[in-house]
Amino acid sequence: MNRILLLTLLFAAGFCSGCTPRGVAVPEETPSPPEEPPPPDYPARDKLLGVLKNGGAPLWFEFGPGGPGHIAGADDAALNPFEPWTGARHAAGLVPDGERLVMAVNRQGFLVLAPIEEGLALYRLDLSQDWDEFTVAALFRFRGAPAALLYRDDVFSAASGLSPPAYPVWALASGGFEPAPVEIPAFSGLSPKEGWDLKNFRQGRDGLWYYRAVRDGRERAVQYYRTGDPAFPGELINVGVFRNAQTPYNKSEAPHVLGLVLEQAALRCSPGELPVAAVVSPDFPGLRYFAADSRAGAVILELAGFYAALEGGGVGIALFPDGRLVYSNGGAPELYALPVLPEGFAYTRLAVIQAGGRDQVLTAAWEEQEGFSIGAAGFMVINAPWGGSK
Numbered sequence: 411m412n413r414i415l416l417l418t419l420l421f422a423a424g425f426c427s428g429c430t431p432r433g434v435a436v437p438e439e440t441p442s443p444p445e446e447p448p449p450p451d452y453p454a455r456d457k458l459l460g461v462l463k464n465g466g467a468p469l470w471f472e473f474g475p476g477g478p479g480h481i482a483g484a485d486d487a488a489l490n491p492f493e494p495w496t497g498a499r500h501a502a503g504l505v506p507d508g509e510r511l512v513m514a515v516n517r518q519g520f521l522v523l524a525p526i527e528e529g530l531a532l533y534r535l536d537l538s539q540d541w542d543e544f545t546v547a548a549l550f551r552f553r554g555a556p557a558a559l560l561y562r563d564d565v566f567s568a569a570s571g572l573s574p575p576a577y578p579v580w581a582l583a584s585g586g587f588e589p590a591p592v593e594i595p596a597f598s599g600l601s602p603k604e605g606w607d608l609k610n611f612r613q614g615r616d617g618l619w620y621y622r623a624v625r626d627g628r629e630r631a632v633q634y635y636r637t638g639d640p641a642f643p644g645e646l647i648n649v650g651v652f653r654n655a656q657t658p659y660n661k662s663e664a665p666h667v668l669g670l671v672l673e674q675a676a677l678r679c680s681p682g683e684l685p686v687a688a689v690v691s692p693d694f695p696g697l698r699y700f701a702a703d704s705r706a707g708a709v710i711l712e713l714a715g716f717y718a719a720l721e722g723g724g725v726g727i728a729l730f731p732d733g734r735l736v737y738s739n740g741g742a743p744e745l746y747a748l749p750v751l752p753e754g755f756a757y758t759r760l761a762v763i764q765a766g767g768r769d770q771v772l773t774a775a776w777e778e779q780e781g782f783s784i785g786a787a788g789f790m791v792i793n794a795p796w797g798g799s800k
Contacts, residue, residue, distance in 0.1 A: 458533055459533065460531075469791045484778075504773065516541075520589055540577065561575070618636045665719065686699055714759050715727060772791065
């Protein structure tokens, strides 16, 4: 049976302050919690939420108004009203940062999981004051630093009276805990002060970066660009070139171990489904999409993927929305399953991080979905099925 994780709270007002599980009566007088010992001398102690230690059950967190809250499972998530995904709190992206894992939470800011001797430290870098009215378009690495691109939602909300974000890109220096606005040379000439919003920033299968710039108002304009490196200015392209670049990589273009996993995942889809994996990797500068098959006319089924080039062939994972998982730790692909989610919920993103000692941990984002809307959302951590590191 898989070893799992146990949470140690470091602050009295930690993960579940003010939370009441559904169906549990609240006594008139709640006894005071035992006094917590002072936390060790971790960096950025004011941003540290807690430490995840080796233990006995998966750990679940939901995104609340004040940051992530610890819950018993997705069944116990708050009954949030459904909102269009552009305005809802959810994991908008995961990106490895050296030994750390950085998550961009829509409307809120960054979360950081960092390995320490005891396990994993969880940090919250709150940017809600700057991010609350905008949507995270992409999470990527720029000059080695995790960076998030923000934009206005003008499809699901009445954003016509809202100016573009004054600082469209926020970056977190690798290993640091102080996010700050950053200028991207590829976006030069597309100033927010002139009404430009930057959207759909993504690396194409040719290795170039593609993005769309939109200016609303009486002189509405839509322009398409590409660049070989965000650190250099982009070039104007036509919409056809932009759309063609959105085609996923083929399975044959995937690293060997990931290709094997995608092949096995395709065998577990119905004939009318085309599995496409959104792959997070320390070896890619941003999210990459890989088609696991080439079934004409099939409906796309998005899987959460992960790949890392390691000694012995690397690690490849494909996670279905319902929790079915295909993985290879350098050998033949094997099957596994994450905890079952309630009806209407889905796993959306996946990454692996090595905790203290030799334990490797899966971090999986999940959402309650209804069409293009999201209700509850959060993430779960559990030890990898293959055990310790190589």
